[in-house]
Amino acid sequence: MSNIKSNDESLETVAGNGLLHRRMFLTQGAAMLGAGSLGLLVPNPAAAQSGTKLPLLPKTPGAPMSAYGDRSHYENDVHRSTLSYPGTTGSGGSWTPLESLEGMITPNGLHFERHHSGIPDINPDDHRLLIHGLVDRPLVFSIDDLSRYPMVSRIQMIECSGNSRIGWAPEPAQRTCGGLHGLLSCSEWTGVPLSILLDEAGVDPRGKWLLVEGADSAAMSRSVPLEKAMDDALIALYQNGERLRPAQGYPVRLFLPGYEGNISVKWLRRLKVTTAPTFTRNETAEYSDTLPDGSSLLFTFPMEVKSVITAPSPGRSLKDKGLYEISGMAWSGAGKISQVDVSVDGGKSWGRAALSEPVLSKSITRFRAAWRWDGGPAIIMSRAVDETGDVQLDRTRFVAERGSKRNYHYNAIQSWKIAENGEVTNVYA
Amino acid sequence: MSNIKSNDESLETVAGNGLLHRRMFLTQGAAMLGAGSLGLLVPNPAAAQSGTKLPLLPKTPGAPMSAYGDRSHYENDVHRSTLSYPGTTGSGGSWTPLESLEGMITPNGLHFERHHSGIPDINPDDHRLLIHGLVDRPLVFSIDDLSRYPMVSRIQMIECSGNSRIGWAPEPAQRTCGGLHGLLSCSEWTGVPLSILLDEAGVDPRGKWLLVEGADSAAMSRSVPLEKAMDDALIALYQNGERLRPAQGYPVRLFLPGYEGNISVKWLRRLKVTTAPTFTRNETAEYSDTLPDGSSLLFTFPMEVKSVITAPSPGRSLKDKGLYEISGMAWSGAGKISQVDVSVDGGKSWGRAALSEPVLSKSITRFRAAWRWDGGPAIIMSRAVDETGDVQLDRTRFVAERGSKRNYHYNAIQSWKIAENGEVTNVYA
Numbered sequence: 001m002s003n004i005k006s007n008d009e010s011l012e013t014v015a016g017n018g019l020l021h022r023r024m025f026l027t028q029g030a031a032m033l034g035a036g037s038l039g040l041l042v043p044n045p046a047a048a049q050s051g052t053k054l055p056l057l058p059k060t061p062g063a064p065m066s067a068y069g070d071r072s073h074y075e076n077d078v079h080r081s082t083l084s085y086p087g088t089t090g091s092g093g094s095w096t097p098l099e100s101l102e103g104m105i106t107p108n109g110l111h112f113e114r115h116h117s118g119i120p121d122i123n124p125d126d127h128r129l130l131i132h133g134l135v136d137r138p139l140v141f142s143i144d145d146l147s148r149y150p151m152v153s154r155i156q157m158i159e160c161s162g163n164s165r166i167g168w169a170p171e172p173a174q175r176t177c178g179g180l181h182g183l184l185s186c187s188e189w190t191g192v193p194l195s196i197l198l199d200e201a202g203v204d205p206r207g208k209w210l211l212v213e214g215a216d217s218a219a220m221s222r223s224v225p226l227e228k229a230m231d232d233a234l235i236a237l238y239q240n241g242e243r244l245r246p247a248q249g250y251p252v253r254l255f256l257p258g259y260e261g262n263i264s265v266k267w268l269r270r271l272k273v274t275t276a277p278t279f280t281r282n283e284t285a286e287y288s289d290t291l292p293d294g295s296s297l298l299f300t301f302p303m304e305v306k307s308v309i310t311a312p313s314p315g316r317s318l319k320d321k322g323l324y325e326i327s328g329m330a331w332s333g334a335g336k337i338s339q340v341d342v343s344v345d346g347g348k349s350w351g352r353a354a355l356s357e358p359v360l361s362k363s364i365t366r367f368r369a370a371w372r373w374d375g376g377p378a379i380i381m382s383r384a385v386d387e388t389g390d391v392q393l394d395r396t397r398f399v400a401e402r403g404s405k406r407n408y409h410y411n412a413i414q415s416w417k418i419a420e421n422g423e424v425t426n427v428y429a
Numbered sequence: 430m431s432n433i434k435s436n437d438e439s440l441e442t443v444a445g446n447g448l449l450h451r452r453m454f455l456t457q458g459a460a461m462l463g464a465g466s467l468g469l470l471v472p473n474p475a476a477a478q479s480g481t482k483l484p485l486l487p488k489t490p491g492a493p494m495s496a497y498g499d500r501s502h503y504e505n506d507v508h509r510s511t512l513s514y515p516g517t518t519g520s521g522g523s524w525t526p527l528e529s530l531e532g533m534i535t536p537n538g539l540h541f542e543r544h545h546s547g548i549p550d551i552n553p554d555d556h557r558l559l560i561h562g563l564v565d566r567p568l569v570f571s572i573d574d575l576s577r578y579p580m581v582s583r584i585q586m587i588e589c590s591g592n593s594r595i596g597w598a599p600e601p602a603q604r605t606c607g608g609l610h611g612l613l614s615c616s617e618w619t620g621v622p623l624s625i626l627l628d629e630a631g632v633d634p635r636g637k638w639l640l641v642e643g644a645d646s647a648a649m650s651r652s653v654p655l656e657k658a659m660d661d662a663l664i665a666l667y668q669n670g671e672r673l674r675p676a677q678g679y680p681v682r683l684f685l686p687g688y689e690g691n692i693s694v695k696w697l698r699r700l701k702v703t704t705a706p707t708f709t710r711n712e713t714a715e716y717s718d719t720l721p722d723g724s725s726l727l728f729t730f731p732m733e734v735k736s737v738i739t740a741p742s743p744g745r746s747l748k749d750k751g752l753y754e755i756s757g758m759a760w761s762g763a764g765k766i767s768q769v770d771v772s773v774d775g776g777k778s779w780g781r782a783a784l785s786e787p788v789l790s791k792s793i794t795r796f797r798a799a800w801r802w803d804g805g806p807a808i809i810m811s812r813a814v815d816e817t818g819d820v821q822l823d824r825t826r827f828v829a830e831r832g833s834k835r836n837y838h839y840n841a842i843q844s845w846k847i848a849e850n851g852e853v854t855n856v857y858a
Contacts, residue, residue, distance in 0.1 A: 055556065063547050063675070066509070067523075067544075077611075084495065103669075103670050118492050150799065151753040155534075269486075356582045
């Protein structure tokens with residue numbers, strides 16, 4: 001505690017405009033502020049002394065236990081925002097309300113969705129998974145068969161490759177954090193390593209790719225490099241402990257850690273080993289990256305390093321000047337997050353955020369930083385670095401390097417502007 | 430792969446009765462079994478070759494997106510079993526169906542419950558948390574106030590101290606794994622370290638304990654050592670990313686990692702700093718450990734090292750002889766799990782199970798082992814060791830050491846018997 005003084009002018013700052021070392025919070029720094037500074041943390045500390053009454057205890061018993069629980073009706077405003085694309089048969093998405101969540105796990109009811117023909121209602125007893133093509137032994141698995149195989153569990157994120165693409169718009173869109181970046185969720189996935197099933201089928205040496213196909217009425221299809229399939233691909237059956245939700249592929253989905261979400265095909269029905277990519281509609285008409293000259297990059301699978309501050313964020317305004325914790329999420333399809341820096345002066349200076357353990361590969365890492373807001377206008381932003389050394393770019397440089405015709409893989413730095421009244425808006429800074 | 434031969438008689442065994450090294454599954458061992466052994470893993474591998482038809486793809490679009498998702502109606506049989514104690518006003522519990530879960534996370538809808546007067550319906554805007562007693566400054570916090578404080582997130586388990594107590598019955602109860610041991614769940618908890626709030630209130634040097642009280646109509650009350658409160662106690666606001674569920678203390682609960690569940694008081698309303706324990710009804714009439722001479726131990730807070738095999742388990746029978754993965758959960762209130770051993774010959778010999786990463790302190794660790802069941806009767810069991818070196822005892826020794834008058838802190842080894850027809854039953858072995 002030697003470097004935190006009780007005079008709040010000398011709190012240890014780590015960057016301009018009041019960014020503090022988070023140790024101030026976590027090693028009794030708040031108490032060290034002393035009686036003279038009381039109220040920096042508690043907005044209305046005198047309430048207890050002036051006789052504020054606590055609500056009375058209820059006099060009647062509460063609700064009974066239930067077979068499968070639900071959340072409080074007071075939380076109904078926390079929900080996914082949904083969008084159905086006009087003129088389609090069930091194509092659309094729903095966005096996770098990132099601004100209302102904490103930690104790394106997304107509860108199953110709020111996991112983002114992206115469907116191309118709605119959610120099929122599949123009886124697991126009737127469902128089958130076929131492995132065929134360039135294999136020694138084509139195999140058909142029921143869900144019961146798959147459940148007998150060895151499994152692994154991993155806490156990993158999945159992000160739609162179109163997430164945040166409104167960042168390419170010429171003016172910053174005024175939406176919540178989840179409305180902008182909420183095609184991103186993180187779960188504990190449990191399933192059978194695909195490598196085990198492919199080994200059992202016996203892959204022909206000519207086999208280099210897989211065609212993977214879903215059992216929705218769109219027959220969503222993508223091409224997967226065999227190398228990825230043999231590395232960390234899962235045939236996922238469980239999500240956060242329970243069976244997959246229908247919106248996440250019940251009864252079985254492919255899960256390709258770190259790759260753009262669309263390729264982790266839901267309601268998985270078929271894997272065909274092929275010599276080359278199949279060039280399906282979903283990976284040619286969509287999910288390709290248009291270059292400035294109008295040509296397109298295909299098969300740009302990994303999601304790059306990215307981060308966003310969830311609090312404060314649009315709709316989560318600041319109320320009074322004083323101490324705040326900045327909280328956000330960082331992730332990378334390439335591995336672990338190694339560092340997140342935060343700026344509260346529009347990028348002029350940066351301080352290191354604390355990363356919440358466990359920091360896992362291709363997962364979400366919660367970061368936190370301490371800030372004393374002086375009540376003036378401020379621009380706050382976060383910048384993540386992953387274990388490969390990849391760093392988020394500021395938006396100006398990102399658009400300059402990537403061009404403006406793209407629809408996918410947007411991962412520039414997000415800036416929020418704090419107004420003097422505490423309101424938070426999306427800005428390009 | 431040098432030590433796994435294609436002759437399945439020479440698969441690397443790690444203990445008697447067919448317990449195999451799990452590497453067999455995870456490093457292409459299945460393929461190494463060779464064509465002659467095909468079928469060990471896939472019960473019916475010829476299906477694909479004999480023209481099994483895949484179900485047809487649906488021809489109409491599926492269900493649309495939703496604001497807050499639900500699980501498949503095909504999963505309705507997976508639920509908590511509930512029990513209301515007769516003659517009480519809402520006292521009872523519900524058990525997590527451990528046998529139906531995988532990984533470490535319990536989904537919020539299946540988290541176990543233990544209420545003493547039902548679940549109160551609390552409007553978070555009206556709720557307050559009071560810190561008073563031997564403090565320099567009594568403080569009252571609204572939920573909005575608490576949300577402004579710095580937070581930490583941790584994936585940790587909570588276990589009712591009465592979990593598994595039917596293990597003291599003279600004959601083994603025939604229930605599911607969850608019915609026996611399901612007063613145990615694991616979530617990512619996010620909240621404010623209690624130490625920060627206590628520092629801000631300023632604890633008088635005479636203060637050594639806290640009285641903590643819930644806002645249910647039972648006013649559930651317990652005494653907490655100040656040392657624990659200042660160590661890793663959380664004022665928890667979030668569970669698996671979203672706000673606490675009402676059954677878990679919405680809008681705010683105490684969370685004391687590793688301690689018996691009852692002391693992590695839900696619907697937290699009041700913390701009073703005291704010189705000594707308050708000896709509340711809930712910690713004298715209940716939640717004490719009766720010794721053979723009729724006297725009782727009080728304040729036996731930490732839950733000890735424990736494990737259970739969830740698959741196979743009662744209701745999850747084996748179908749044919751052959752290869753299986755044994756899967757289970759291990760946990761300790763004292764820290765991390767350091768080792769889990771599995772026996773499939775009634776404890777005569779033991780082999781090391783693989784622990785699923787991340788292995789976290791006071792959390793659930795999923796363990797897995799490979800077994801080739803020869804179709805004969807077998808008794809399977811798991812034995813966990815934690816980082817303090819504490820080891821689970823077999824039931825005979827456990828009962829001999831602890832006596833048979835206790836109701837709490839049962840953590841003996843659980844044995845399952847596999848019959849020749851594959852059925853699984855609870856046995857004392």
